[in-house]
Amino acid sequence: MKRFVAILSTLIILGMILASCAPVATPAAPAPAAAGNALDDAFAGKMKGKVVTMAGPFTDNDAVKFDDSIKSFEEKTGIDIQYSGSKEFEASIGIAIEGDNPPDIVDFPQPGLLESFVKKGKVIDLSTFMDMKKLQANYIQSWIDMGTMQGPKGKILAGIWGRVNGKSAVWYPKKAFDEAGYKVPKTWDELMALTKQIKDDGDTPWCVGIESGAATGWPATDWMEELMLRTTSLENYDKWVKGELKFSSPEVKKAAEVMSDLWFTEGNVYGGRKAIATTAFGDSPKPMFENPPKCWLHKQGNFITTFFPEDSKAGVDYDFFYLPGIDPKYGSPVLVAGDIYAMFNDRPETRAVIEYFATGASVEGWVKAGGAISPHKDSKLEWYTNDVDRGIAKMIMD
Structure with missing residues (x-):
């Protein structure tokens, strides 16, 4: 029952996010x-x-x-x-x-x-x-x-x-990560094994925050897009983006289930599920840089490095790996975004x-x-x- 509620909550949140993109009034012709x-x-x-x-x-x-x-x-x-x-x-x-x-x-x-x-x-x-x-x-x-x-x-x-940004990246505190003996995962199963290993070591694996003022929730949409691309076809993904594939469809529910399992399982996210909606997206990776890290993995576009500590060095204090695919038949998709x-x-x-x-x-x-x-x-x-x-x-x- 708890799992059903978590999936339903995920779908409701995402529905509200997409609904917030409704058209607004038009300006005069230039x-x-x-x-x-x-x-x-x-x-x-x-x-x-x-x-x-x-x-x-x-x-x-x-x-x-x-x-x-x-x-x-x-x-x-x-x-x-x-x-x-x-x-x-x-x-x-x-x-x-x-x-x-x-x-x-x-x-x-x-x-x-x-x-x-x-x-x-x-x-x-x-x-x-x-x-x-x-x-x-x-x-x-x-x-x-x-x-x-x-x-x-x-x-x-x-x-x-x-x-532009490549969003299919998982950031981690490289120095502490290497010292802990962790290995960069190449597959989804290896990523889930790493998540469990970090928890078994007594730490919190994931840093997640979706607060962004009036745009709160967009990181959740990014996660959902990543998982749709990894669990169903491009045709279904396009239909979902256009509103032609309902949130109640098996394809969308499957992606939401993967997301809710990762986010809402006890001990997976720093601060717990309640902190996800109240933690600013730019603040969410900062606990990675504490000594020792309070969380170890953060999925976000490369722009997020702007929010890392000013004295942190790429390739030394932090690095990234590609968010692995889930189903081999859907390949290795990369979610891109940017400023248009x-x-x-x-x-x-x-x-x-x-x-x-x-x-x-x-x-x-x-x-x-x-x-x-x-x-x-x-x-x-x-x-x-x-x-x-x-x-x-x-x-x-x-």
């Missing part, structure tokens, strides 16, 4: 901008003194790294990019759009939220002014496909990808900024600082300053 190569004009100094407003989820260290990554562009062009980050982004952006006062560019961490605006005809079609040949030369087609969405009058290029930039106000300077975000230079500083992976083909491997970030990039490419 005025058209003048034709021309906006980015070249910007670098020629023709837009000096212009301001481009942005909104998104970057706060704390992420906000600092983003600001640092765009400084060079601002200095060379004279364009001031004013980014407003909020932990309540999902709620605040709805209010801004409903009040007909959207920022020029919005940084969406959830393509589904962007898609709700696209369906209402709010988002500017980037293909109307961007050089599509250049875009296709600098991104693999799947990134362009994921930015292409259905609007009221057909498909549009709704956004371009900036920083969409345009709401069409002006030359706004076009220039969007065009800049479609280049590796826009994320170079962040890649070098750690915690970001570039989807751009013009990025350079030497930008990655440690083996961990290079390993994540390789995991995504493979």
Whole structure:
């Protein structure tokens, strides 16, 4: 009975999370901008003194790294990019759009939220002014496909990808992990054996936290997506994402059962099941770095390293391994995510900024600082300053 309640609770929580992505009101239609190569004009100094407003989820260290990554562009062009980050982004952006006062560019961490605006005809079609040949030369087609969405009058290029993350990673405190004699698991059974081994040693295996302000719960959605990809077909996964496969279906219930067994089994998660919903996602891995670690395993995208202690070193204090597959017939899937930039106000300077975000230079500083992976083909491997970030990039490419 307890197991049934745990699975049911998991399904209810996930249903509420997906429901929170419902469409919101639309802003007024943007005025058209003048034709021309906006980015070249910007670098020629023709837009000096212009301001481009942005909104998104970057706060704390992420906000600092983003600001640092765009400084060079601002200095060379004279364009001031004013980014407003909020932990309540999902709620605040709805209010801004409903009040007909959207920022020029919005940084969406959830393509589904962007898609709700696209369906209402709010988002500017980037293909109307961007050089599509250049875009296709600098991104693999799947990134362009994921930015292409259905609007009221057909498909549009709704956004371009900036920083991306490989989410199918399990982080661990490498030094303590090695000293304890633990081995990196290659299969799901080995991962479950490691979970039991850590518990048998008197410690807590997993660090889990899903609190994120108005967006609370998205890490749970990520977990569920990972497990759907590992326990059923891609066709069923796509149906589930589109709402065509019910949460009561055997396929979804199976994935939820795996998740609830891992999360809700006594002693598996630091702080117990009650702490999962109240622990901020950025704080949840921090107990790994205590001496001795209070928990040992944390599944999250590579951006999470931004929340690790500042003096921690990749490959020394922490490392990662790939979250293993469960059923061999579904292979070794990798869940990817990232920041997709969409345009709401069409002006030359706004076009220039969007065009800049479609280049590796826009994320170079962040890649070098750690915690970001570039989807751009013009990025350079030497930008990655440690083996961990290079390993994540390789995991995504493979």
